[in-house]
Amino acid sequence: MDRQRCELMRELQEVSFALVELNLFLDNNPTNQQALADYNMFARKYEELKKMYESLYGPLTNFGYAPSKYPWQWVNEPWPWE
């Protein structure tokens, strides 16, 4: 994985970490408006980053959640544990 790809992945991981934290907090506190506003802000940020990453390196999600260029990019390596 080249440096730019690593950095973009790291950014995705940071934003998704904030989203997981806010998600679990909101499960217990669904009427907390500040947490919800933060969640929606990070969700938009995540969507942007995800689109950027996918246009450069192929889909992050399968089953129709992201389009693929030819040939079918889902099979491309490396996989996350590699």
Added chain:
Amino acid sequence: MWIYEKKLQYPVKIKNKDVRMAKWIIEQYGGADGELAAALRYLTQRYTMPTGKSKALLTDIGTEELAHLEIIAAMVYQLMKDATIEEIKEAGLAEYYADHDKALFYVNAAGNPFTVTYIQAKGDPITDLYEDMAAEQKARSTYEWLINLTDDPCVKDPLRFLREREVVHFQRFGEALMDVYEYQNSKKFY
């Protein structure tokens, strides 16, 4: 339905192989207080939770545990990948190798296969949430013992992340427990 995301929740970039550490970390793959046990426990207890909030929390923490299972797998995989047969024998992993080569399998550090007798679902949300809180503390302790077993910063770093997640999950389950108590009390009429 679940959707797979082709990314780790937290990066794992281990530079040096360490077969002994792989043998110990596998405790959190297929051990009693490991990530598989956690994911299976919450994802089966959620069906009989009493409120939308508690169903959501068990679904979401159960799903996050699957991401942690993948982090543990990545660590074991990377620690073992370039190991020689001699190193595998020295680390006491020959028995594992005889059965699995370097494949990931659900066993604990002592080699015992995973069993669902590690977990419970009692149908009583109070009982289940207390078990969940205990499970998070047991997993946190295991992460601390694993952190003590290595000096490699590339190994310590993701273990520290996982330990912190156990603390957060414990807190969220504690809040859910209080909420379920409140919900049950509100249903009683005197």
